[in-house]
Amino acid sequence: MAIENQVIGQSIEVEIAYALNTMQILKKIRVPKGTTLEKAVQLSGIMKQFPEIDLNKNRVGIFSKFSNRTTILEHNDRVEIYRSLLIDPKEARRLRVAIKKT
Template sequence: MQVEVAYALPHVQILQKLDVPPGCTVEQAIRLCGILQQFPEIDLAKNKLGIFGKFTQPQAVLQPHDRVEIYRPLIIDPKEARRLRARKR
């Protein structure tokens, strides 16, 4: 079955399609696509994961055409970022 793995940085976005066997988990798909070798900063124990924008666990079983998303940690709390922008205005 075909799935996609997505990871985005400010300067580059990766979307890799791959064929995986039925019963494949989120973590297995990430490891199979080779993205961990391209981006060694990805830590599956720390980075949050999702399927189509909804948080999920590494052990979740994928369905055909799912898009696995690897999320980066926030640099600044969104509420604090809004406060800083409001102060500048």
């Protein structure tokens, strides 16, 4: 009998998260033990659903901490795919200050 949240056989369960302005995607998948972060993202199919995801450009992390694509995942890890900034933070601050002055 399998108990929830336990490693079953030689596989683990992980979550793949990707957020847009209008929605958040969270996919639970089962992968072989020893799977890398990059391979889990590929196996999730999320890059087919969102072709703008490019692991050579998008940063990734586990539980809000930047990670390498070669990181070996552990059971119940949440892999997060981060979007690129739309504007440089310094430029955004300058724009906010300029708007307040007017």
